[in-house]
Amino acid sequence: xxxxxxxxxxxxxxxxxxxxxxxxxxxxxxxxxxxxxxxxxxxxxxxxxxxxxxxxxxxxxxxxxxxxxxxxxxxxxxxxxxxxxxxxxxxxxxxxxxxxxxxxxxxxxxxxxxxxxxxxxxxxxxxxxxxxxxxxxxxxxxxxxxxxxxxxxxxxxxxxxxxxxxxxxxxxxxxxxxxxxxxxxxxxxxxxxxxxxxxxxxxxxxxxxxxxxxxxxxxxxxxxxxxxxxxxxxxxxxxxxxxxxxxxxxxxxxxxxxxxxxxxxxxxxxxxxxxxxxxxxxxxxxxxxxxxxxxxxxxxxxxxxxxxxxxxxxxxxxxxxxxxxxxxxxxxxxxxxxxxxxxxxxxxxxxxxxxxxxxxxxxxxxxxxxx
Numbered sequence: 001x002x003x004x005x006x007x008x009x010x011x012x013x014x015x016x017x018x019x020x021x022x023x024x025x026x027x028x029x030x031x032x033x034x035x036x037x038x039x040x041x042x043x044x045x046x047x048x049x050x051x052x053x054x055x056x057x058x059x060x061x062x063x064x065x066x067x068x069x070x071x072x073x074x075x076x077x078x079x080x081x082x083x084x085x086x087x088x089x090x091x092x093x094x095x096x097x098x099x100x101x102x103x104x105x106x107x108x109x110x111x112x113x114x115x116x117x118x119x120x121x122x123x124x125x126x127x128x129x130x131x132x133x134x135x136x137x138x139x140x141x142x143x144x145x146x147x148x149x150x151x152x153x154x155x156x157x158x159x160x161x162x163x164x165x166x167x168x169x170x171x172x173x174x175x176x177x178x179x180x181x182x183x184x185x186x187x188x189x190x191x192x193x194x195x196x197x198x199x200x201x202x203x204x205x206x207x208x209x210x211x212x213x214x215x216x217x218x219x220x221x222x223x224x225x226x227x228x229x230x231x232x233x234x235x236x237x238x239x240x241x242x243x244x245x246x247x248x249x250x251x252x253x254x255x256x257x258x259x260x261x262x263x264x265x266x267x268x269x270x271x272x273x274x275x276x277x278x279x280x281x282x283x284x285x286x287x288x289x290x291x292x293x294x295x296x297x298x299x300x301x302x303x304x305x306x307x308x309x310x311x312x313x314x315x316x317x318x319x320x321x322x323x324x325x326x327x328x329x330x331x332x333x334x335x336x337x338x339x340x341x342x343x344x345x346x347x348x349x350x351x352x353x354x355x356x357x358x359x360x361x362x363x364x365x366x367x368x369x370x371x
Contacts, residue, residue: 010075137357148301276321308333
């Protein structure tokens with residue numbers, strides 16, 4: 001039996017690089033014939049020894065794309081807008097796997113998070129669905145964290161307050177964050193080396209540096225180092241950001257009819273971490289459960305949830321972006337029953353949004369299709 005021909009687009013970027021790395025780790029390329037496309041370096045030598053093409057192919061050439069059984073793109077929504085409909089209209093009937101948000105809410109597209117909605121994926125596959133889209137990073141990480149409660153129909157509503165890393169905005173934003181950190185340090189380095197310098201003098205110089213004409217803020221538009229930005233994505237005009245809109249709407253689509261729906265809302269905030277998104281979650285349950293029972297159900301949700309005991313030492317040392325970075329673990333801690341109302345719990349969760357929030361669902365749906 002011949003192998004599936006899979007075309008990769010956008011493999012140089014952050015999500016694409018993480019995807020290729022994970023596929024190499026899992027030896028996924030042995031099961032497929034892989035072809036690599038580019039939108040800017042057509043004809044250059046392909047850098048991968050396992051590729052079935054010696055030179056990079058044209059990512060805008062529909063005739064070349066139509067040769068593929070599967071196209072997997074991490075190139076972004078602009079690329080999808082330019083290529084997807086024209087490719088479908090040309091008669092191509094292959095599987096389209098996309099990291100971008102553009103197609104997520106389309107009726108003939110499935111938001112993929114197979115540990116949570118594998119039944120929906122399987123039934124959609126049988127119905128002939130061939131468009132598979134990765135979900136919003138914080139939505140995917142939230143659902144993985146509370147999956148044990150969701151699958152038992154225990155959740156009435158969720159309020160999620162996110163603390164999202166610079167990498168969620170892109171590679172240039174990560175560079176800018178580091179540039180901002182360096183700029184602030186350099187502005188007070190002489191005072192820092194003097195142990196007798198007043199801390200208020202240091203603080204004043206840092207505050208002045210935020211307004212410096214050379215302070216790097218081309219991408220964020222404001223300071224993130226030493227600060228936070230309490231808005232992510234576009235303004236919907238009703239006090240809600242597009243990132244916050246994705247919470248309830250993508251959750252409902254991921255869960256579909258396989259789960260009882262529940263309400264989701266909250267605020268999305270950018271913080272000065274490089275990688276991994278964190279969320280402070282408040283959950284209202286439908287039943288009065290003990291803390292021990294809730295912990296057990298969360299722990300049994302899926303293979304990637306890792307509970308962190310709710311005490312000072314464990315929370316400080318084991319529940320942070322530095323502990324989740326580069327790992328598939330979904331860290332869940334600070335679980336406790338709240339005094340606000342009956343059946344209300346808090347938890348704090350951290351996950352690598354470049355893995356479960358982006359690349360890993362793409363890798364796994366490709367494996368599901370090809371097997």
